Amino acid sequence: MGFLETDTRYDVVVVGAGLQGLAAAKTFLQIEPQINILIVDVNETVGGVWAKENIYPGLRSNNLLGTYEYTDFPMHENFGVKNEEHIPGEIIYEYFRQFAQKFDLTPRILLQSKVTIAERVEEGWKLSITPAGMLPGPHRSITCSKLIVATGLTSSPVPINIKGQENFNAPVINFAHFRQEAAKFLEDPSIEHVAVYGGAKSAYDTVYMLASHGKRVSWVIRATGHGPAYMAPAHVYLGPFRCWLEKLTTTRLLTFFSPCVWGQFDGFGYLRSLLHETKLGRKIVDIFWQKLTAETIAQTGLKKNEALKNLIPDKSAFWYANGLSILNYPKNIHDFVKNGQMTVIRQDLECLEYPKSIRFRDGTALQVDGLICSMGWQHAPGIDFLPHSGHAELGIPSTTYSKGQKEVWDKLDRRADVEILSRFPYLRNGPKIEPKTMAVLENLPPMPSEVEAKKIASYETAPWRLSRGMAPPEWKDRSIVFLGMMLNLQSAVRSEICSLWAYAYMNNRLNSTSTSISTSNISKGSLAGETLTDSLSEKTDGPSGEALTRDHNTLYETALFNRFGRWRYPMGYGARFPDFVFDGIPYFDLLLNDLGLPSWRKGWSWFGELFGGSYGQADYRGLVPEWINSQSVR
Secondary structure, eight states: OOGGTOOOEEEEEEEEOSSHHHHHHHHHHHOOOOOOOEESSSSSSGGGSSSGGOTTOOOEEEEETTTTSOOOOOGGGGGGOOOOOOOEHHHHHHHHHHHHTTTGGGGGGOEEEEEEEEEEEETTEEEEEEOOOOOOOOOOEOOOOOEEEOOOOSSOOOOOOOOTGGGGGEEEEEGGHHHEEEEEEEEOTTTEEEEOOOOOOHHHHHHHHHHTOOEEEEEEEEEESSSSEEEEEEEETTTTTTEHHHTTTTTTHHHSOOOOOTTTGGSSHHHHHHHSSSSSHHHHHHHHHHHHHHHHHHHHTTTSSSSGGGOOOOOOOOGGGGGEOOOOOOOOOOHHHTSEEEEEEEEOOOEETTEEEEEEEESSSESEEEEEEOOBBOOOOOOEEESGHHHHHHTTTSSSHHHHHHHHHHHHHHHHHHHHHHHHHGGGSSOOOOOSOOOOOOGGGOOOHHHEEETTTSSSOOOOOOOOOTOOOOOOOEEEEEOSSOOOOOOHOOOHHHHHHHHHTTTSSSSSSSSOOSSGGGGOOOOOOOOOOOTTTTTBBOSSSSOOOHHHHHHHHHHHHHHHHHHOTTTTTTTTOOOTTTTTTHHHHHHHHOOOOOOOOOSHHHHHHHHHHOOGGGGTTTHHHHHHHHHHHO
C-alpha cells in the first residue's frame, strides 16, 4: 500500500497477513488505536494459505461452520455457508478480506512483498523487503520497535529433491503449487496416470481432486515414514452417541484423558493425577484411546475392503497430533480405491528414471504420466535473522548453534525428559521414533548463498525453542515474538489469545504471579550433579549492550514445553514445534493465567466446566476489553 513510500519507521511490523497475522494486528490496534503498524505479506491477497491465489478447485476447510472464525466476527449468513457444512476455500478468503476491511487493517497491509532479512539494531529491528513474484519495484529497508513474525508453518513448501528427477520426462510439481498447475494435470488428456507421494491430509486432497476428474492415481506412502494420516468423518459415534469430533477435543472432561505437561492449569490437577499417575487411571486412559481409535477406523470402513488396508494408520490415535484430520469431501474418497481407479502403495521411493519411471527401494517400478509430491512444509521462518550468532537466543531452527549452546539444551532436555516420564509413565510406551531434527536442506533458514546452504546441508538444526511456544527464551528486550509456529485444532481462538499474550509480553504486562508448568523438584536443582555452565548467549553482548544473563527457569520451561511434544506426539511434529490436539484448552488456560484472566468460562464453577459442553468461540468472546479492564483495576 502507498504509505510505505513515506514511512520507514514503525512501532510494530507484522510479517504475515493470514489467520494469525491479522489477529495480531487487530489486537494491537484495539489496545493502542494510535499505534503505527504495518502488515507485510508475500501473497497478492490476504488470507495466508487461504489467499485467493492459493485456492484450487474443491478446496474446503476441515472445520465446520462456527469453528474457524474470530470470536468477534462470526461468519454470518451472508457468506452462504450452512450449518454442519465444511467451508469452501473461496469463502474463507472472502471472510479474511472482510475482516481486514472491517477492522481497518486493509490500508496497513503491504502485499506482494517479502521480508528477507531481519537485523537487530539499536532502535529495534531493521527489515529488508523485496518485491515478491513478478512484481517490479525497489528493495526497501524499514525499521520497527517491535517485530511479530506470523508467517506460520505452512508458508513455504519443502522443495522436491528426488534423485534422478532431472531425467524424468513428465511433469513433477509440489502440492503447494497445485492451484497454479491444476489445469496441466486435470485438463491434459495425455496425463492419464498420476502418482501422488505423501500420506498427509494434503495428499488426500490431491488424490481426491485427481480421481474425481477421472485420472488414474497411484498413491505412494512411505513404508518407513509415519504412514497415512488419521482421517475421520466430522461426526463419529462413541457407543450410541453421535459426537462432533472437533468438539470432543474442546470438551474439558475429555481433555483429562490426555497427559499434558501444562494440564494442571485447568484447575483439575487431582483428577489428572488419578488418571495419569496411578495404574488404574492409566488403564482407564488406555481403554478410552483404544475405543476412540477403533471407532474412528471402523467408521471410515478401512477394514472392510482389502484394497483400503494401506490407508490404516500405523499406531493408536493417542500418538498423533494434527495428523488426525477430517474427510471433508463431497463423495466417499475410498470408492476410488475400491473400484480400482486409485491404488495405494506403501513403498519407499528410491529414484526417478527416464522416461517416466518411479523406482522403489524394493526394485519394483511404476510408469506414470506425472508426479505430485506432498512432502510437507519448511518449518523454519523464511527470514534470515542477523546476526546468525543470535539464533539460539531467538529460539529459531538453525544450524548456527555453538557447541556450548547445544550442550546447554542437551542438559535441559535430559532434565525435562526425566520429569515428563516421571509424571506420565504411559509415554514410555510410545512409538520408538526419533525423527531427524529438520536435518535436510529444505528446512533450513535462508542463507546468504546457495554455496553456504549446501555446505551445511548435512548438519542438523535445532527445533523451535520458544517460551510458551511464542517468545525467545533469552531475548531480554521483548522486541520480537513468533506467532502461529504451532499446530492445534482451535487455531482461530488460539490466534486471538496468543495475540493478546504477545501484546502483554512485549509491553511487560504479564501476570507477575504466573507459575511454572513444572511440578517437579528436578527443575529446582541439578540432575545427577550436572550444572549449567554455559549461557545461550555464550557470554556475548546482548541487544542493549550489556551481557545477557541466563534465566534458568525460563530455559528449563522452554525445554519442558518442547520435549513434551516429542514424547506425547511422536507420530506428529511434536519434536520440532508445538503440535497438540486434546491439550488445546489447557494451553489456553495457561495463557489466560499468564494474563491474569479466569480460565474457567462455563459459569465459573467446576460443575459447569465438567458438564457445560465443549468450548468454542463464544466462551472467549471479549477477551481484549476484559483484559484491558483487568489492567485498569490492577
